[in-house]
Amino acid sequence: MGIEAGELLYTRRIQDLLTVGGRVFHQTHWAPLMQLQGTVAEVQLDLKTAQGTVLPMLVNASRIEFQQTQYDQLALIQAADRKSYERELLKARRSVEDSLLSLHETQQQLRQANEFLSVAIRSARMGVWSQDLASGQVKWSTELQMLTGITDTSRWSSSDAFLELIHPDDRHAFITELALAIKHEADYDIEFRLQHSDGSWLDMEGRGHGSYAESGEAVSIFGIFTDISGRKAAERELFELNQKLREADKRKDQFLATLGHELRNPLAPIQNVLEIIRTKDPQEQWMRWSKEVIERHVSQMTHLVEDLMEASRISQGRLSLRKKKVDVADIMQSAVEASHGIIEENKHHITVSQPETPVLLHADPTRLIQVLSNLLTNAAKYTPVGGKISLQAQVSGMEIRFTITDTGIGIPEDQLSHIFGMFSQLEPAIERAQGGLGIGLALAAKLVEMHGGSISAHSEGIGKGSTFTVTMPLAEDQSGAVTVTPREPETVTPKLRILVIDDNVDAAESLAMLFDLNGHTTRFAHDGASGVKSAASFNPDVVLSDIGLPDISGYEVAKALRDMPNGHAMLLVATTGWGQEKDKVLAKQAGFDKHFTKPLDFQALKRFLHQHYTKASNRPVPQDN
Amino acid sequence: MDVRLRNNVNIIGDGQTVMVMAHGFGCDQNMWRFLTPSFTRDYKLVLFDLVGSGKSDLTAYDYKKYSHLQGYADDLIEIIDDATDKPVIFVGHSVSTMIGLLACNTAPEKFSRQIMVAPSPCYINDGDYHGGFSEEDIAELCETIEGNYLGWSSAMAPNIMGAPDQPELSEELTNSFCRTNPDIARHFADVTFTSDHRDELDKCQVPSLILQCDDDFIAPTTVGEFMKNTMPDATLSIINNVGHCPHMSSPDQCAVAMKRFLEYQ
Numbered sequence: 001m002g003i004e005a006g007e008l009l010y011t012r013r014i015q016d017l018l019t020v021g022g023r024v025f026h027q028t029h030w031a032p033l034m035q036l037q038g039t040v041a042e043v044q045l046d047l048k049t050a051q052g053t054v055l056p057m058l059v060n061a062s063r064i065e066f067q068q069t070q071y072d073q074l075a076l077i078q079a080a081d082r083k084s085y086e087r088e089l090l091k092a093r094r095s096v097e098d099s100l101l102s103l104h105e106t107q108q109q110l111r112q113a114n115e116f117l118s119v120a121i122r123s124a125r126m127g128v129w130s131q132d133l134a135s136g137q138v139k140w141s142t143e144l145q146m147l148t149g150i151t152d153t154s155r156w157s158s159s160d161a162f163l164e165l166i167h168p169d170d171r172h173a174f175i176t177e178l179a180l181a182i183k184h185e186a187d188y189d190i191e192f193r194l195q196h197s198d199g200s201w202l203d204m205e206g207r208g209h210g211s212y213a214e215s216g217e218a219v220s221i222f223g224i225f226t227d228i229s230g231r232k233a234a235e236r237e238l239f240e241l242n243q244k245l246r247e248a249d250k251r252k253d254q255f256l257a258t259l260g261h262e263l264r265n266p267l268a269p270i271q272n273v274l275e276i277i278r279t280k281d282p283q284e285q286w287m288r289w290s291k292e293v294i295e296r297h298v299s300q301m302t303h304l305v306e307d308l309m310e311a312s313r314i315s316q317g318r319l320s321l322r323k324k325k326v327d328v329a330d331i332m333q334s335a336v337e338a339s340h341g342i343i344e345e346n347k348h349h350i351t352v353s354q355p356e357t358p359v360l361l362h363a364d365p366t367r368l369i370q371v372l373s374n375l376l377t378n379a380a381k382y383t384p385v386g387g388k389i390s391l392q393a394q395v396s397g398m399e400i401r402f403t404i405t406d407t408g409i410g411i412p413e414d415q416l417s418h419i420f421g422m423f424s425q426l427e428p429a430i431e432r433a434q435g436g437l438g439i440g441l442a443l444a445a446k447l448v449e450m451h452g453g454s455i456s457a458h459s460e461g462i463g464k465g466s467t468f469t470v471t472m473p474l475a476e477d478q479s480g481a482v483t484v485t486p487r488e489p490e491t492v493t494p495k496l497r498i499l500v501i502d503d504n505v506d507a508a509e510s511l512a513m514l515f516d517l518n519g520h521t522t523r524f525a526h527d528g529a530s531g532v533k534s535a536a537s538f539n540p541d542v543v544l545s546d547i548g549l550p551d552i553s554g555y556e557v558a559k560a561l562r563d564m565p566n567g568h569a570m571l572l573v574a575t576t577g578w579g580q581e582k583d584k585v586l587a588k589q590a591g592f593d594k595h596f597t598k599p600l601d602f603q604a605l606k607r608f609l610h611q612h613y614t615k616a617s618n619r620p621v622p623q624d625n
Numbered sequence: 626m627d628v629r630l631r632n633n634v635n636i637i638g639d640g641q642t643v644m645v646m647a648h649g650f651g652c653d654q655n656m657w658r659f660l661t662p663s664f665t666r667d668y669k670l671v672l673f674d675l676v677g678s679g680k681s682d683l684t685a686y687d688y689k690k691y692s693h694l695q696g697y698a699d700d701l702i703e704i705i706d707d708a709t710d711k712p713v714i715f716v717g718h719s720v721s722t723m724i725g726l727l728a729c730n731t732a733p734e735k736f737s738r739q740i741m742v743a744p745s746p747c748y749i750n751d752g753d754y755h756g757g758f759s760e761e762d763i764a765e766l767c768e769t770i771e772g773n774y775l776g777w778s779s780a781m782a783p784n785i786m787g788a789p790d791q792p793e794l795s796e797e798l799t800n801s802f803c804r805t806n807p808d809i810a811r812h813f814a815d816v817t818f819t820s821d822h823r824d825e826l827d828k829c830q831v832p833s834l835i836l837q838c839d840d841d842f843i844a845p846t847t848v849g850e851f852m853k854n855t856m857p858d859a860t861l862s863i864i865n866n867v868g869h870c871p872h873m874s875s876p877d878q879c880a881v882a883m884k885r886f887l888e889y890q
Contacts, residue, residue, distance in 0.1 A: 015842070020762040021769035027843050027869035028651030028719070029803045035873050036655055044772050 002050035014074065019046045019054060030061070034072065038063045044079055118143060121224075130222035131159065133182075133210075138162045147227055149197030167193035167201055174206075182210040182218045194225065203232040253315045260309040265504060267305065268598050270298055272510035275602050279517050299341065307439040310370075311422060314446050321364040321450055325475050328359040328393055328400060335372030336391065342380045343389065350376075353392040359400055362475040367447045374440040375404040375468050382466070383408030395474070402470040411459040411466050419457055420445040448472070493518075493610045499540040500524040501531035501557060502575070503550050507598075511544065514602055528552035532560045539566055542609065544596075547576045547583065555590035562591045571612060575600060628707045632673040632700060633680040636708065637661065640668035643709045647701065649719025649743070649870075650817050652803040653679025656718065660872045663880035671708045675721070676700060677809040686809050694720070694820055698727035705735050712737040714887065718872060719743055719843070720817045727822070729831040739833040740883055743869050744852060745844040747821040754823070755847045763818045771811040826855040833859045834886040836879055838866040860886060 001017075015023045022045040033040045040061045046054045058079040063072050121127065127144025131137065136159040145151050148165070156162045166174050170192035181188035187209045193201040208223020274295055282288050313319040332354055336343075343350055361368070372391065379389045387407040394401050411419060422442040441457075448455045453472035459465065498515045502508035503526050512522040523538045525531035528549040535543060543561060547554035554574055561567050574587040574595045584595045596605060628634065635654065638644075644664060648656045654672040661670055674681040675697055690696040701724055705713050715736055717725040722744035729736045748756045749763060758766075805813075833856055837849030846863070853861040862882040866875040 019765060019769070020758065021766035023842055024766045025769050027841075028649070031868055032652045032656055032870055032873055033803055035870075036652070036658070045769065 001047065001055065014072075017047050019048060022046055030059075034061060034063050047076070122146065125227035125230075127225050128222065129156075129225060130220055131162075132220050133218055144225060147225070148194060148202065150195075165195045167195070169193075178221060181208075182221055185210065185212065185218075188223070191228070202227050203229040253312055256308060256312040257316065260305055260312060263301075263305045264309070264598060265507070267298065267302055268600060269504065269506035269510045270294070271302070272507070272514050272600075272602065274298065275514050276510065276517060296341070307443060310443050311439045314443070315422070319446075319450070321367060323362050323364050325360050325477075326363055326365045326368070328361060329354045331361070331363075331365060331368050332372065332391060332393060332402075334365075334369045335376060338369060338373035339376035339380060342377055346380050346383070347386050348380055348383060348389050349387070351388070351390045353390070355393055355395055355400075358478075359393070359395055360475040360478045361400065361472055363451050363472065368451070368472075371444045371447050371470060372402060372404070374444045375402075375470070378440055378468075379404055379406035379408060379466070382406070398474050398476075399471050400474055402472070404468045404470075405465065406467075407465045410462045410464045411457060412462055413459075416457055416459065420455065444470075493606070494613050496520045496541045496609065496613065497538060498522045498542045498544065499531065499535055499538055501526075501528065501543065501545040501549065501554075503527060503546060503548075511600065511602075518606070526550075528554070528557045528560075531557055535561055535570075536564060540570060542571045542573065544573045544575055544600075545592075546598075547574055547587070554592075555586060558587075558591040571609075573605075573608075628700075628703050631676060631682045631685050632704055633682075634704060634707070635672045636669060637672065638665040638668050638670040640664075640666065642668050643671060643705075643711065643713040644668040645671045645673075645701070645705060645708070645713050645715050647673065647715070647717045647721035647724060648675065648678070649717075649721055650813065651719075655679075656870065656873055659876040660879060663876070663884075668714070669708075671704065671713075673704055675724075677813055678805055683806055683809065686806075688812060691812070692816055694724050694816065694822070695727050695731075697721075697724040698731055701725065701728045702732050702735065714738040714740065716740040716883070717742065717744075719745075719869065723820065723822045723825075726825050726829055730825055730828045733830050736831045738887060739829070739831045740836065740886065741833060741852075742836045742872050742879065743838060743841055743844045744835060745848045746823045746826055746852060748818050748843070749821070751821075754851065755845060757843065757845045757848070758818070766818060767811060767814045770814040771807055823851075823855070826852060827857060829856055830858065834883065835859055835861045836871060836882055837861060837863050838868065838871050838875075839863050840867040841869050843869045862886070 015026050018026060025043075025045065030040050030043060040059065043059045043061075045057055045059055047057050049055055056079040058077040060075045060077075061072055063070055065071075121141070121143045125147060127147045128141035129144055130139045132139075138156050138159060138161075140156050150156065150165070154161060156165060163171055163175070174190060174192050177188045177190045180186070187207065190206050192204055192206065194204045196202050205226045205228045206223050207226075208221065210218045210221040213219050274291070277291050282291060310319065332352060336350065336352055376389065376391060383389065383406045389407075390403075390405045392403045392405075394403070420441050422439065445455045448470055451472055453470060455468065455470050458467045458469070496515075498512070498520050500508045500512045500515075500522065501524070502511070505526055508524040508526060512524045515522045523534050523540070525534045528545075528551045531543075531545060531549075543557075545554045545557050549557070554576075558572050558574070561570055561572060564570075571594070572592045574583075574590075574592040575598050576583050576587075576595070587595045594608065596608075633654070638661075646654070646657050646661075648654050653674045657670075657672055661672075664670060677683065677686045677691065687696070701715075705728075712735055715725045715728070715738070717723075717740070719742070722741035723746060725736075725739055725741065726744075726746075729739055745756060747754065748758045749760055750756050750758065835849050835852055835856075837844070837846055839846060849861050849863070853859050862885075864871045864875055864878045864882065866878065868874055872879050
């Protein structure tokens with residue numbers, strides 16, 4: 001306090017040492033307390049020091065009486081420390097209360113979050129499981145119990161019981177997968193069947209991983225099981241539907257192939273007969289007209305059937321390219337020739353602009369001609385009579401661009417994107433006069449694609465004409481083209497003895513007649529056995545045999561012929577409707593020298609025979625009859 | 626709300642006339658124990674604790690209601706109504722003298738006499754008026770009241786002493802006569818010492834006795850003079866006493882002065 005005792009004794013009252021607040025407190029609290037209970041304990045008052053500073057004190061006082069005089073004894077303790085301790089204590093208490101409150105709130109939030117999670121897990125048809133690896137004890141969440149309907153803990157709590165609930169066929173994989181996940185500290189993802197309380201099996205998906213002690217030892221494994229029964233059922237249904245669809249698609253392709261084949265067979269004798277008529281130029285006007293009508297329509301029909309065959313070859317993946325180096329000019333010329341008929345018929349005016357110098361492509365000439373002629377035919381079909389069609393080719397870098405432009409009906413914008421689809425035609429077809437199967441453009445697109453090129457269509461709209469553009473890569477080496485259409489030299493083929501074996505009587509007889517007219521000697525047979533028999537007596541130079549015969553196959557016929565004394569000298573030609581690579585291989589193995597696809601192109605056949613027999617070594621042995 | 630429970634009302638004495646005694650700031654009705662023996666023969670004494678003090682119902686302490694002394698005055702009128710339907714003699718100490726004054730002005734018919742022990746209508750100096758304190762003094766006082774553990778000790782002292790299961794140990798330390806909740810004590814001190822009821826003095830028609838100590842630090846004699854001069858019907862009687870509680874330290878002098886006032890009037 002800095003005050004000498006002498007300064008206080010008998011001169012100052014205790015309250016004189018107090019601050020104003022302390023003095024009021026002394027009056028209102030201390031003095032009454034002293035009078036009422038004789039003591040005052042632990043009262044905190046500020047005392048003024050001699051320097052005028054304030055010193056917090058704890059005051060204890062008691063009143064005693066000594067020789068009829070009352071004395072108040074005061075004990076003063078400096079309170080700073082104690083006060084601060086008490087403040088700390090109070091603060092600590094408040095902080096504990098606060099953290100208890102916040103703990104309570106956190107727990108509340110956690111409970112709520114858990115409830116939300118549980119709802120989410122339930123609605124996703126999920127459940128949580130875990131297994132303690134030391135004890136083998138398995139735990140299931142409430143959601144998993146609800147999912148399986150199994151609530152009796154003993155059904156899953158032991159490892160063995162739990163595995164009992166997994167389908168026997170899936171159990172081994174389940175155990176193996178989990179063991180692997182634990183071993184490699186990896187996630188597992190497994191599908192299995194889990195038993196429901198009603199005995200049915202739930203398709204489940206299990207995902208999760210192990211948890212490990214600090215030492216690295218696995219202590220437990222846990223995961224989430226998801227009921228995927230719904231998904232599995234949908235997958236199965238989808239798979240079955242897909243299977244059916246694929247089956248139906250395959251049958252459709254087979255049907256189209258069969259249809260093409262069956263349509264082509266009757267075309268063969270008709271074409272042969274036309275060839276026969278051609279050699280005997282009819283004198284009568286009406287007969288000439290009739291011949292021309294038949295020729296035109298047979299050509300149209302042949303074209304349609306060929307498209308159909310091509311389409312089915314593409315959809316069955318049987319189309320293969322025979323690429324060689326070809327000159328663009330040759331291709332263009334052939335394409336224009338191929339579509340000449342329809343262009344002529346519609347009185348269109350066609351302009352062709354070819355590159356000035358030879359440009360070589362590495363392509364299948366037949367297919368490329370087909371592409372361009374299809375586009376030209378298409379242009380002719382969809383352009384009103386007397387229109388203009390142009391075919392241009394332009395080289396740009398290592399590409400060539402063919403442009404086919406017409407002044408036709410055009411293509412609505414909304415149909416531009418799907419005109420290259422199979423069996424698609426402009427709908428509603430504005431002008432269906434020319435008909436068609438809707439195959440031509442699809443075929444062209446597919447063939448261009450197989451050549452590594454691209455095709456696109458452009459039109460300003462209805463009535464404004466169309467432009468088709470085909471872009472193809474150039475051959476890297478621009479030398480050494482193969483001529484596509486060699487000019488046929490005048491043929492002087494030796495007179496041959498030809499045997500035709502075909503169960504299609506009209507086809508066989510008309511072909512035989514054609515050869516007869518060309519100065520050859522012919523025989524024909526309608527089944528394998530009589531064919532072989534006929535060959536033995538007739539001793540032919542050439543045998544044309546169908547493969548699909550009613551009794552024995554054409555392959556067997558070939559073997560029988562080769563076994564004859566003169567068999568090796570015969571030229572054996574197979575004729576089939578299918579034209580598959582496989583057939584050709586089989587024909588070769590059976591002993592055929594050559595394979596022709598029906599309907600037979602008589603000119604091609606003639607050419608082949610000419611080439612074969614103009615080589616000296618192949619001259620036929622003169623026969624006596 | 627039962628008034629008697631709320632205010633811990635105690636009625637003693639054999640007389641017919643009702644004398645209501647209200648304790649001052651700091652302690653509770655126990656403060657009257659040295660004075661009451663002089664009146665129990667002739668009067669019926671109604672003793673009570675102000676809400677927030679002593680053994681009143683602390684849950685009834687409404688900070689809004691008791692932010693003005695009128696709240697306590699309304700309680701007082703309810704206590705009187707509960708005790709009698711006749712006018713009463715009211716004896717108030719310290720802050721309760723102003724509570725009594727407000728009650729007299731609110732319901733003068735319920736009061737026959739008013740005895741004011743160590744009153745002050747305003748503790749803060751204001752111009753010519755000398756209340757005894759500056760505003761800073763009052764602020765410091767409120768700190769002291771809050772800083773003392775008389776109040777919350779009932780809850781905290783056992784914990785601080787490390788013997789929560791032996792509450793009797795702390796009883797001595799809790800200064801039980803003057804304990805209350807520290808928040809209430811602080812609020813009550815604030816309301817009491819910042820109040821100014823000088824304007825109420827001249828409205829009081831009830832005959833009043835002012836018992837003034839000649840050496841009271843809290844209510845100086847100038848305050849007694851001011852009141853006597855302001856009130857329409859007031860008698861000033863000076864008690865030779867040091868301190869603010871003459872009814873405790875000089876009960877006989879107080880009793881003589883009171884009886885003279887009651888008989889004379």
